[in-house]
Amino acid sequence: xxxxxxxxxxxxxxxxxxxxxxxxxxxxxxxxxxxxxxxxxxxxxxxxxxxxxxxxxxxxxxxxxxxxxxxxxxxxxxxxxxxxxxxxxxxxxxxxxxxxxxxxxxxxxxxxxxxxxxxxxxxxxxxxxxxxxxxxxxxxxxxxxxxxxxxxxxxxxxxxxxxxxxxxxxxxxxxxxxxxxxxxxxxxxxxxxxxxxxxxxxxxxxxxxxxxxxxxxxxxxxxxxxxxxxxxxxxxxxxxxxxxxxxxxxxxxxxxxxxxxx
Numbered sequence: 727x728x729x730x731x732x733x734x735x736x737x738x739x740x741x742x743x744x745x746x747x748x749x750x751x752x753x754x755x756x757x758x759x760x761x762x763x764x765x766x767x768x769x770x771x772x773x774x775x776x777x778x779x780x781x782x783x784x785x786x787x788x789x790x791x792x793x794x795x796x797x798x799x800x801x802x803x804x805x806x807x808x809x810x811x812x813x814x815x816x817x818x819x820x821x822x823x824x825x826x827x828x829x830x831x832x833x834x835x836x837x838x839x840x841x842x843x844x845x846x847x848x849x850x851x852x853x854x855x856x857x858x859x860x861x862x863x864x865x866x867x868x869x870x871x872x873x874x875x876x877x878x879x880x881x882x883x884x885x886x887x888x889x890x891x892x893x894x895x896x897x898x899x900x901x902x903x904x905x906x907x908x909x910x911x912x913x914x915x916x917x918x919x920x921x922x923x924x925x926x927x928x929x930x931x932x933x934x935x936x937x938x939x940x941x942x943x944x945x946x947x948x949x950x951x952x953x954x955x956x957x958x959x960x961x962x963x964x965x966x967x968x969x970x971x972x973x974x975x976x977x978x979x980x981x982x983x984x985x986x987x988x
Contacts, residue, residue: 728795732886735864736936738937739937743937745769745774745943746771746775746942746945747942748766749770749942749945750788750941750943750946750948751945751952752766753770753945753946754792754947754949754952755950755952755953757792757808757946757953760986761901762849762889762892763789764888765845765852765888765970765973766972766973767785767974768888769847769972769977769980770842770976771935771938772977773969773980773983774978777829777834777842778837778838778841778936779837780933780934781934782841782846782933783928783931783935784942785887785942786921786924786985787934787943788939788945788946789946790918790924790925791943792950793891793914793919793922794922797914797917798861799914800914800915801915805907805908805911806911806915810912812988813873813898814871814876815870816919818871818875818876818877818880818883818917818919818923819919819920819923820877821877821878821880821883822880822884822919822921822924822958823923823927824884825880825881825886826885826924827884827927828884828885829885831862840902842977845973846974847978848888848889848936849969849973850970852889852970853970854966857906858900858906860905861899861900861903863903864903865900866902871897871901871902872973875901876894876897877892878917879897879916882919883921883924884920884927891910891917891921893911894909894911894912894916894917896909896910898912921982
């Protein structure tokens with residue numbers, strides 16, 4: 727039994743895996759209620775000593791299952807029809823493949839600065855952004871949106887990830903004139919496509935820390951269950967502050983340990 731644990735943990739202590747499990751539960755709960763779970767899980771992985779590229783791949787593993795389930799529910803409930811999103815699915819897939827391929831060719835030193843910097847920017851955007859205003863008429867055609875805008879967001883998801891679902895939804899409302907409900911439904915499908923494409927590339931490249939990925943996947947399931955049962959009982963605005971505080975705190979700890987040797 728001890729040998730199996732040593733093989734599974736791959737050098738990660740039980741305390742560290744327990745920490746990642748708790749973080750994943752918190753991230754899964756918050757993601758269900760307000761979104762932004764990746765802003766917590768990626769800094770937690772990096773603060774635990776996981777290299778930035780491996781942290782992105784590991785986080786993509788746990789996030790892909792949630793988006794796949796949400797996407798399936800959208801189709802089953804007829805919130806989304808295949809003919810309306812098939813072009814966007816392809817665009818999201820291709821964009822994510824390019825983004826994931828690109829991020830693996832950035833030197834680890836630069837990535838150790840880029841990832842925290844982008845996380846801080848997205849955290850602040852997540853905190854300060856306001857709901858978009860639905861336009862009376864679309865600002866761009868469905869063809870342009872699915873062939874240009876969706877691939878760009880998919881590229882971002884492959885390159886980085888956190889906030890992708892929100893970007894898909896916001897663009898659907900502001901550019902296509904969709905209601906927030908319809909835009910969010912389509913966003914789930916597009917996000918699933920980009921997640922799966924990115925995950926496949928990370929899998930092929932071997933950039934997934936399996937012990938952390940499996941533990942955090944279980945934590946995400948628990949968190950999603952908790953979030954579903956406390957929905958409407960917690961003010962999402964409070965959660966936004968919690969996400970930003972936790973994210974920046976763990977990023978600060980990571981940067982201090984990596985670049986100042988403490």
